[in-house]
Amino acid sequence: MADSILTDCDGGLLSITLNRPDRLNALTTPMLESLNEILAAAASDDQVRAVLLTGAGRGFCAGQDLNDRSVAPGADRPDLGESLENRYNPVVRAMRATPKPVVVAVNGVAAGAGANLALAGDLVYAARSARFIQSFARIGLIPDSGGTYFLPRLVGTARAFGLALLGEPLPAEDAARWGLIWEAVDDDELVTVTTSVARGLAAGPTSGFARIKQAMNASGDNDLDAQLDLERDLQRAGGLSDDYAEGVAAFLAKRSPEYKGR
Numbered sequence: 033m034a035d036s037i038l039t040d041c042d043g044g045l046l047s048i049t050l051n052r053p054d055r056l057n058a059l060t061t062p063m064l065e066s067l068n069e070i071l072a073a074a075a076s077d078d079q080v081r082a083v084l085l086t087g088a089g090r091g092f093c094a095g096q097d098l099n100d101r102s103v104a105p106g107a108d109r110p111d112l113g114e115s116l117e118n119r120y121n122p123v124v125r126a127m128r129a130t131p132k133p134v135v136v137a138v139n140g141v142a143a144g145a146g147a148n149l150a151l152a153g154d155l156v157y158a159a160r161s162a163r164f165i166q167s168f169a170r171i172g173l174i175p176d177s178g179g180t181y182f183l184p185r186l187v188g189t190a191r192a193f194g195l196a197l198l199g200e201p202l203p204a205e206d207a208a209r210w211g212l213i214w215e216a217v218d219d220d221e222l223v224t225v226t227t228s229v230a231r232g233l234a235a236g237p238t239s240g241f242a243r244i245k246q247a248m249n250a251s252g253d254n255d256l257d258a259q260l261d262l263e264r265d266l267q268r269a270g271g272l273s274d275d276y277a278e279g280v281a282a283f284l285a286k287r288s289p290e291y292k293g294r
């Protein structure tokens with residue numbers, strides 16, 4: 033199963049590729065366990081300064097592998113709560129909490145949990161031919177992997193309901209227009225664009241990016257006063273960082289900054 037997730041770390045950029053193209057990268061228990069291990073290791077590895085997540089083949093990810101959810105009549109039914117608690121939710125939490133920017137390159141269809149794992153990224157690009165499908169309702173489930181959290185916040189309640197109840201494909205360009213993702217790009221540009229962006233982030237002020245994530249993550253639950261207090265505290269830390277000193281020095285010297293990530 034090791035091959036069902038590919039990783040490559042180069043120049044501070046950890047690339048993760050979901051790799052079951054014949055199943056549109058539908059997720060199995062070993063894949064999710066492996067993804068959790070990779071994300072946990074990346075979070076504490078100073079050599080990793082940005083993460084790029086994509087899929088192999090024509091799909092990004094078709095969500096849970098439904099072959100593993102087939103039950104004979106009368107047999108015990110699967111405990112999906114256990115699956116979310118131990119495998120899906122930790123992936124979403126890890127993507128949101130990791131102190132490194134996570135770029136997602138949605139190379140093709142993203143359905144079910146596959147769609148919502150994509151939305152857990154910080155900067156989501158999609159190939160113009162890709163589509164996002166909240167396919168859960170079609171099989172009697174709710175949008176999981178953060179779907180009921182991210183969707184209303186990203187596109188508003190009306191559109192979130194439409195996506196969740198109807199389960200219809202949302203083309204990448206509409207996803208970008210709605211604010212579900214950052215940008216739709218031509219299919220043959222996706223790898224070049226996302227690799228370039230992710231490499232740029234990997235060379236950036238990593239601890240500053242971590243503070244941006246922390247502030248953005250907190251804003252959904254904070255009132256203005258709490259958020260202003262948090263900004264004060266995070267900016268205080270930023271002002272003490274080596275990268276801030278380097279950024280200011282580089283600006284004044286009219287040269288490119290050389291960030292160390294701390």
Ligand code: T3D
Pocket residue numbers: 054055056058094095096097098099101112115116120141143144145146165167168171173176
């Ligand atoms: O632990 C838990 O169970 C809880 C968590 C639940 C979270 C979830 O993700 S539940 C939702 C699971 N996902 C889906 O319901 C999506 C199912 N897939 C589809 O609806 C369609 O495949 C797509 C719309 C994504 C793509 O359609 P299309 O026509 O482009 O491709 P296809 O022909 O349907 O799929 C290609 C192959 O991949 C096909 O196999 P075959 O016929 O060539 O042998 C298909 O069966 C397989 N495949 C696609 N999705 C899955 C899958 N196999 C297993 N599980 C899948 N989810």
